[in-house]
Amino acid sequence: MERPGGKESVPTALVPRPKPSSFRTAGPPGYGGRILEPGRQQRGGDPSGGEPGLPSTLRTQASHPSAGFTRSQDAFLAFHRDLDFVRKFMKPLLIGELAPEEPSQDHGKNSQITEDFRALRKAAEDMNLFKSNHLFFLLLLAHIIVMESIAWFIIFYFGNGWIPTIITAFVLATSQAQAGWLQHDYGHLSVFKKSAWNHVVHKFIIGHLKGASANWWNHRHFQHHAKPNIFNKDPDVNMLHLLVLGESQPIEYGKKKLKYLPYNHQHEYFFLIGPPMLIPTYFQYQIITTMIRRRDWVDLAWAVSYYARFFITYVPFYGILGAVVFLNFIRFLESHWFVWVTQMNHLVMEIDHEPYRDWFSSQLVATCNVEQSFFNDWFSGHLNFQIEHHLFPTMPRHNFHKVAPLVKSLCAKHGIKYQEKPLLRAMLDIIRCLKKSGELWLDAYLHK
Structure with a gap:
């Protein structure tokens, strides 16, 4: 050196x-x-x-x-x-x-792909695709606050019966999901030019509107972006032995006769441990313990402000225990939304150990898109453009559809597959890939 x-x-x-x-x-x-x-x-x-x-x-x-x-x-x-x-x-x-x-x-990496990708990025910069529309993000924040207000009004006006409670829970789960997508924008510094402004608003949205931690999210999410679908580097594919993913891990587990769970049935028990439990159990526990363990008092204060606001709002209607149950029911609903949207873009793609590819190729093999529509854009927080988001994390999401044709053209030039699916098929593919991985594990477990 x-x-x-x-x-x-x-x-x-x-x-x-x-x-x-x-x-x-x-x-x-x-x-x-x-x-x-x-x-x-x-x-x-x-x-x-x-x-x-x-x-x-x-x-x-x-x-x-x-x-x-x-x-x-x-x-x-x-x-x-x-x-x-x-x-x-x-x-x-x-x-x-x-x-x-x-x-x-x-x-051993393809220098031509790297050169072409940097030219593509320069073209995107020249087209002002990294410039955000502040009104767009303001309206997103406004519609979240409106939903929070509507939820309170339903209970205030109609009472705390079963029907108003269930309707309110769905409204709040929707606002939580949308707040999750919006904090994602600020966490990626894709709204303001000044990083500090993005950080402040990020803490407000993820902390005060969701009760989570900005630093916890940063530490976890940027590892995922840097090494998507890479074992021991992407925390999103660390399944704590609950699932086996991809094609190599199931065979490794099978050969070693590892059977923490009957993985050949993982496409069935996924419905019990995945969508219902990720946010209300694993994430909620991990967020709180991480803030305390790291003494992240600023993020903890933001999170406490969320819980204080929630309980001040709903304890008068449900009591303390009822408000706790109500909160976890909202988390339960939101968790389904979050898991299906985030996993349909990654879980179905290549998941393996580090192959040391160039940046462009490493993102393309680990991500896929879902077809564009007004509903799909809103429902997924524009993460239906997962490919473009992974290539350009700081690009405002409202510009993904503009850069997508350039990305498709570069993929076609170098023979790299650009995957785009209908929404329902993308979700069903999650179950198909889990079933396939489970079958690979069973075959290796029994015969290798």
Whole structure:
């Protein structure tokens, strides 16, 4: 590795590295969770596809701009809106540049695809597709607040009988789902030019409107975006032995005679442990414990403000216990919505160990789209354009349909499959792929 300002090459292992605990503050507000947890090295490589054991900022800074174009540069461009601002935090972490003779994870990648994708991104920038329509996002926020108000009015006017309660629960579940899509926009810095403004509104929406944690979401979600559908790197495919996914994991489990559950029936018990339980049990527990364990008092205060508002609003109608049951019923309904929308874009795609592809290819094999319609756009928060969202996370969602033809053209040029499905088929494919993976596990378990 070359030292800055010198020609001497020394073994990589001899280069001193900063203490891991310093990495958390190396970025703008909310950014620390995207690198590493305090005092913890990332196993299997950093989120942006760089050198194993190195934080993403170090690897990205080393590869941008003077060390040549690498996959980590594409991740850097994809995740950050204000590049100059972010580089201010990265500069002190630059420990050197990778010498040409040193091994790199970027070998063997299609440089032409990378070059064409960067040209596509430049075209999107020239078309102002990264410029947001603030009125669009304001109207989304307004319709969420309107639904919250309607829900209260139904109970206030019609009382707390079964029918008003069920109707109100569906209205609130809808507002929660839509708030989930909206916080996603601000979390990706796709609304305002200034990162700080996005972070503040993100905390308000995910904290005060949903009772969740912005930093928890950042840490989890950006790992998913950097390494979609990669075992041990994408937390969204960490199924805690409840499911086996893809084609390689079922065979690995089968050969090792691992049978935590009867995986050949996972397409059936998915309906019991997936859609109904993800948000009201796993996410709710993980969010609260993460905020307390990391002493994230700001996010905790935002979350407490949500619960205080909810119970002040509904305890007078249901009592404390009734309000708790009501809240969890809303979470139960929202969880179905969330799981089906988020899994139809990824669970059905390639899920495997790290193949070290270029950025464009790695996103295309792990994502698929759902056909566009006004309902599909609203229902999924424009995540029916999952391909475009993964390629350009900071692009405002109302512009996905404009960049989609350019992405399709690039896929056609390089023979990369661009998958787009009807909504119902996309959901049914979740069950089909779970059944297929379960059958692979059973065959390996019995015969290999």
